[in-house]
Amino acid sequence: MTQAEIQLSSLLLREHFGEIVEKIGSFLLRTGAQPLRGIAGGTGLLLDQVKKALCVLIQHNLVSFQLQKRGFVEYEAQGSRILRILRYPRYIYTAKSLYGDTGELLVEELLLNGQMTMSGVVRKVADRLTDTMEDGKSMDYAEVLGTFVLLADTHFVQRCPLVPDTPQSPGTAPAPAPTLVLNEKEMFLVPKLSLAGEEPSGAPWVLPVGSGCCQQGLRSPWVLPPPADDGIYWQVNIQRFHQHFCAQGIVGAVASRMDQTSSEIVRTMLRMSEVTTSSGAANTQPLSSNEIFRSLPAGYNITKQVLDQYLTLLADDPVRILTIFHPPQKPKSFGHLKTPNSAPKGDSNFWSSEFGSRCARIFRLLLRKKHLEQKQVEDFAMIPAKEAKEMLYKLLSENLVSLQEIPKTPDHAPSRTFYLYTVNVAGSARALLGRCYKSVANLIERRQHETRENKRLLEKSQRVEAILASMQATGAEPSQLQEIEEMITAPERQQLETLKRNVNKMDASENQVDETIFVLESFIESTLRRP
Numbered sequence: 001m002t003q004a005e006i007q008l009s010s011l012l013l014r015e016h017f018g019e020i021v022e023k024i025g026s027f028l029l030r031t032g033a034q035p036l037r038g039i040a041g042g043t044g045l046l047l048d049q050v051k052k053a054l055c056v057l058i059q060h061n062l063v064s065f066q067l068q069k070r071g072f073v074e075y076e077a078q079g080s081r082i083l084r085i086l087r088y089p090r091y092i093y094t095a096k097s098l099y100g101d102t103g104e105l106l107v108e109e110l111l112l113n114g115q116m117t118m119s120g121v122v123r124k125v126a127d128r129l130t131d132t133m134e135d136g137k138s139m140d141y142a143e144v145l146g147t148f149v150l151l152a153d154t155h156f157v158q159r160c161p162l163v164p165d166t167p168q169s170p171g172t173a174p175a176p177a178p179t180l181v182l183n184e185k186e187m188f189l190v191p192k193l194s195l196a197g198e199e200p201s202g203a204p205w206v207l208p209v210g211s212g213c214c215q216q217g218l219r220s221p222w223v224l225p226p227p228a229d230d231g232i233y234w235q236v237n238i239q240r241f242h243q244h245f246c247a248q249g250i251v252g253a254v255a256s257r258m259d260q261t262s263s264e265i266v267r268t269m270l271r272m273s274e275v276t277t278s279s280g281a282a283n284t285q286p287l288s289s290n291e292i293f294r295s296l297p298a299g300y301n302i303t304k305q306v307l308d309q310y311l312t313l314l315a316d317d318p319v320r321i322l323t324i325f326h327p328p329q330k331p332k333s334f335g336h337l338k339t340p341n342s343a344p345k346g347d348s349n350f351w352s353s354e355f356g357s358r359c360a361r362i363f364r365l366l367l368r369k370k371h372l373e374q375k376q377v378e379d380f381a382m383i384p385a386k387e388a389k390e391m392l393y394k395l396l397s398e399n400l401v402s403l404q405e406i407p408k409t410p411d412h413a414p415s416r417t418f419y420l421y422t423v424n425v426a427g428s429a430r431a432l433l434g435r436c437y438k439s440v441a442n443l444i445e446r447r448q449h450e451t452r453e454n455k456r457l458l459e460k461s462q463r464v465e466a467i468l469a470s471m472q473a474t475g476a477e478p479s480q481l482q483e484i485e486e487m488i489t490a491p492e493r494q495q496l497e498t499l500k501r502n503v504n505k506m507d508a509s510e511n512q513v514d515e516t517i518f519v520l521e522s523f524i525e526s527t528l529r530r531p
Contacts, residue, residue: 001029001079004437009082011444021053028077035072060114065177073177084238086514091241102147107236115160115233122148152188155240155275159187160233193228239279265310268295358383359391371420392421399427426527433520440513447506454499461496464488
């Protein structure tokens, strides 16, 4: 990981899990896989503190462990997974837009707790929804369970790896660490269980061992055995959310490039293959035009012939977002969507602020013309030779531009060689990505600084709000409530409003930068997968 990524990961760990967890996570990010004693020695923490912090990180899938051949266990931080904490609000908002408030709370609870059983998360969400309802009303567990089943069927949540049930040979010592196994066939299989608030039919009730009720003649509560999903834990499938974000980006790009009907056809194809296509695949599963026609929304009253024309138009577009092919011995035409690998063009304002307006002009020129000699850059950009040479070398040193040699003769003599400048698209994307990480880290540090500077005022505001809430619950008079509200003066109230407005702006900026990070990361991953 780069220094910017480590800095951002440390800030995220400290903000969400505290100083001790951040110290251990940062140590593992810098040093790589380490044993338990090595972590304790490198961080200067007590062994018990290290164990508890590692439990928290493993619970949230931020650290993995592996048994080495020499018999000790090494722990390794998952840097990319830690950076995904920044995207948690977007996951929760997506779940809300797709599955309503229930889906939002289910994903939120799984993200907050890392791993949970289905019965545990359904009960917790149902209780939270019941608390928000009017007196006498309650949330039905079956409704929450139905939303969870939808999340599993669409692969937004998945099972966690389990310890296999292998009998241990007598006389053999247990392994220092279990080997987790994940059955891909059961990854999204929801267990059957009853979550009603009463005894399930046929479920045996068990008397707690050692209760002594029979001997003492006392009445003791009977308890149910563990639920049917005991030991089966679930987590959020982050890659599935990323696949959904990519689909949204593709649909939006088609709508802006063509029209709404084309984007709806693409949306239908993506929806049909969202479960059958893996998140890292470059293409969707092939779909016949008849299947696409039958799956179109009812509001789009287009004929089969018009659909075929739209599919041909998408396939003939220079972006080539769609490919049409004819399998042998099959009269129907098939098509599949291709993941767009177009290079991010970069922000002109960014290049101008970083290297100057003339460097940005040269960069845009090379993007448009692909390959140019230095003399051609001078002529097209209308920049003096000396300045153009300095700017090209500056871009070259930053790995934003590469130099390609094309010799006229086999001896590679400089006088008989063309030197062509071209944009290093992958290097530019990585440079932008690094600066995005720095921007988010600066935003987090600034937000924390603003909160620290106004800590006393925030604590006072919270105390006043707590007093007002308790007095309203006891039926206090309006004059008494007004007297409590006046404990915060007008200048303090204005300062609180300014702080709240600034914090909201920084939170919104973090989300916007994270959207750019996602686009850049997706582009870099696609270039690595490209043959």
